[in-house]
Amino acid sequence: MGVLARNVAAESVGAIDQQDSMVTPFCRKTTPIRIVIVGGGFAGIEAASRLGRLLRGDDSAQVILISSENYFLFQPLLPEVVACSIEPSHILNPIRHLCRNIHYRWGTVEDIDLKAQVLTFASADKAKPQLLSYDQLVLCLGQVVGSSAIPGMNEHALSLKTLGDAFQLRNHILSRLEEAEITDDEAARRRLLTFVTIGGGFSGVETAAAIHDLIKDVSGFYPMVQATGYRSIIIQGGDRILGELDQDLAWFAQRKLEARGVEVRLKTRVSEVTRDSVVLEGGESVSTGSVISTVGNVPHPLVKKLGLPEQRGRILVDECLRVMGFRNVWALGDAAAVPDRQKGGMCPPTAQFAVRQGKQCAHNVLAVIRNRVPAPFRYKGRGQMAVIGKHCGIAQIGRWKLSGLGAWFLWRAVYFMKLPGLRSRVRVAMDWLLDLLFPRDITKVEVHRTDVLQRAHFTKGEMIFRQGDVLDCFYLIESGEVEIIKEGKGSEPERLRLCAAGETFGEVGILANTPRTATVRSLTAVDVLKFSRQNFLSMFRGYKAFRSQVQETMHHYK
């Protein structure tokens, strides 16, 4: 009954929604008042679910959450996914389950017009970005992995920020073990069994420890791995690891890691990364087939694009979490520079703070809507914890410090309690239990499609794209014929040219970075090869023959 009632309610709101999208999105004040939250990390999910609860039974405001993934990822457990002790899907929770009484929209926010109060977001069908007006805007953009200036880092280093990353990294490690088993070249095997983690912060230490434990646990199934041995190396630029913790805890962690066989190299910097090695500053080269980078998180690019007030890329907000100079824009989480009233300076970019900020922001947004005064954000943090290997952790809670088995147990208990959703808890608890009873899961799962250039088939008379679409593709016709048509306002569509097998179309929109300037329709059944924008641009920049060919084609449009 509960579900049924909810559905009916949802349906009627769906209808309102549809109505909204038919009127111009540029109306300043929508009815109901619309609160749009951008981002589905700790801060966004907390804000959305709390607003959903606070607004239960209240039709005066509507909450919409936009996120590029339809799930909430519990990031602190990612290293355990890499270690194969938790199944990847178990630390996910569908946003539609977690946040009730709100609307979820799958998409990536591409632009926000802060004056008109309208944001633009693109879903899978990137051809037609959607507009959405808002009354209150909550930005929980988080951080992204930035492109590195170190040569080869972007191409060859793996990162650990998303579930996809964890999946890739886990499979990468298991592939290395399988390969080491087959090769009869001793040097190659040693390279395959050397794992380098760049960065000695929480993330680097936990990841390196997880990888080390995984290989130790499963090496019984890999005779050659066991015979050869393996290396796990942490490379840290600073003179100690875990800079966020007290010196003595960090030292304890380092001693423990080294006792387990993890090599920790301090005051060391990477100058180059290649397929087969890491080159250090000073010229030393470490032969390795696996480089994991845990450094280089940068603020979300939208912060710069919007021209919001910022401090080192984080959005400057007042102590009530409102963006400086705005009445109805809020920012929180890792992307926001929130003044820390307890310690001075800015709040650290951690999940703890993000969740508390999400809660405070929900209350403050409602306060503003209801013409009350928002309250300042106050929170001093509960402490910090890390796992540095199986059954070994470190924790610092206020002045209280803990290390070893007790800290490890505390770590698991705290994160278990923090896991959202009963389903996730049951699953993770099962994983931990099974991990005690069974050997670790070593299935190396490749789920990506292997064909890299995409093909497409169109039947006679189909629209391949339309003038005004922003589809990011370049097409090469393998067989068949298409016509390129210019549509004018009021006037008859004009055929610009025909394209047959061996010819290309779609270059104009990509190069000019504009929506499609013409419509393309198939005249016969057509088979095409598709190149993404990125691939097209790489080839255009790097490949002279390709560039001159494209430039020649472009003359048709002049």
Place this chain on the structure above:
Amino acid sequence: MGVLARNVAAESVGAIDQQDSMVTPFCRKTTPIRIVIVGGGFAGIEAASRLGRLLRGDDSAQVILISSENYFLFQPLLPEVVACSIEPSHILNPIRHLCRNIHYRWGTVEDIDLKAQVLTFASADKAKPQLLSYDQLVLCLGQVVGSSAIPGMNEHALSLKTLGDAFQLRNHILSRLEEAEITDDEAARRRLLTFVTIGGGFSGVETAAAIHDLIKDVSGFYPMVQATGYRSIIIQGGDRILGELDQDLAWFAQRKLEARGVEVRLKTRVSEVTRDSVVLEGGESVSTGSVISTVGNVPHPLVKKLGLPEQRGRILVDECLRVMGFRNVWALGDAAAVPDRQKGGMCPPTAQFAVRQGKQCAHNVLAVIRNRVPAPFRYKGRGQMAVIGKHCGIAQIGRWKLSGLGAWFLWRAVYFMKLPGLRSRVRVAMDWLLDLLFPRDITKVEVHRTDVLQRAHFTKGEMIFRQGDVLDCFYLIESGEVEIIKEGKGSEPERLRLCAAGETFGEVGILANTPRTATVRSLTAVDVLKFSRQNFLSMFRGYKAFRSQVQETMHHYK
């Protein structure tokens, strides 16, 4: 202790193994006798694990299993993965856990020299294929999804044969629901919510039923989907579905499916598939964004390549499962045409028969090694079952027929018992239990990397590839310089030419389909774009400008 003991044993066998690979692989008789099993499906896993058990404590024979995935996939439950009622990883079992006392090698068998008794297999590092000699060869190649002659089918239809397929299909469906929620175009929404399954056999019916149930179950979380409704269509060429079953059970199934809202179209054939539609013979076009093909399984290409005796692509074997005309080559499972002594004709390509054949083959191989007489394969099959929707199944066991809840329950019970490995059973049981208690998991997980053309970075003086490697890549230099060197026997290496930014290398090996004819080494730090063989050939064939550029470069080598 058990694990420790096993490890020590494995290690010593690993050492023997290494020794073997150092001697020439062309020796006819290895010590111990080597049994190589190719393929990790039902037949291969059963044969391997049984041989492992039968040979426990016996050092006279060694079993090696080669498979391109390091896990065994329990295919019958794939539709439940698509339906989000089982987590993808739960129907996997690592081969190294399942088959004890054997050696697993990750790789794809590329060729077999049946006279010399040596097979060639490639692992991830395709540059250097490995040779492996055998005394007894067991081929369990299975079937693969063939490329279809229907235009657009290969490009736009999804299939359901591997875990990757199930993952893609599940995410595809959930993406469609999310997109339907956002779009404000009624026709587009109806297209997004139409799901077409091609093929009305077991696989087609179970898949269509799974998709239908999934959407029905989760539509409460998708208001627009619930308001619009959705269509699920099965397209079947023949005049009935489930041709493998008795007519009346098939009719029952069809009536049930239709009562649940699945449309079944008999005597209908597809003539074209595009991004947005399925075109039927006769010209009717069904607007859809999701086409699932369950037809077009073909024998493994190796069967043809080896020139083995075949019947419609399946390897002809005698009643003892030995390939006709061979003393030491066996074939079983879907890739083999095994005479059915009970019913006449050939055994059906089902898991039931594959498992029984695996068992029989293990015994027969040992019999031959020990100079005993192999026994003929006799099995008459236990019956067939299918699930046609939530809590509704059909079963035919001998003359006994069952439909509805009872058959559904039987189906679950049988497959639960057949699941290999306690871990899998615990996990699947948990999934089924959680499915009763919680809403279905609707996390739409994208795990593939988005960058499509690969980049690579090399430091100064690195080997990019070596003469004789069979690496399938074409390179475009973005920055830096490389030298191309010809290595002669005994003579000094000769520099053929230099390549700088904007130039390409690697085309010769791909076009001639030979190992690399030269070595390439970086003279400075180098950044390259990499194209796979497939992409290179597509562009070479379809793109005139590219072809002439490549041909021009090739002149350098003449």
